[in-house]
Amino acid sequence: MVTIYASPRSQAALRYGAIVLAKLIFALSLRRCGERAGRLAERLETMEKVNDAQRRMLEAEARRPHSRDDLAEWLRDARF
Secondary structure: OHHHHHOHHHHHHHHHHHHHHHHHHHHHHHHHHHHHHHHHHHHHHHHHHHHHHHHHHHHHHHHOOOOHHHHHHHHHOOOO
C-alpha cells in the first residue's frame, strides 16, 4: 500500500485530486452564498414594501379628523 502512494504518478494524481476537490468545495460554497444573498435581497425588498405601506398608513392617520366635531366639519366642507 505504501509503495502505491510513494510512486510519483500516484502522488501527482492525489495532488490533482485534492486540487479538484478544493475547487469543487469552493464552487459549492459560492453557490450557497449566492443563494443566501438572493434570499436576503428578497427579504429586504419585502421589508421595504411593508415599511412603505406602514408609512402611508401613519401619514393618513395624521390627516384624519381627531374629534366628532372635526369629522362633521370635514364632511361639511367635503375635504375627503
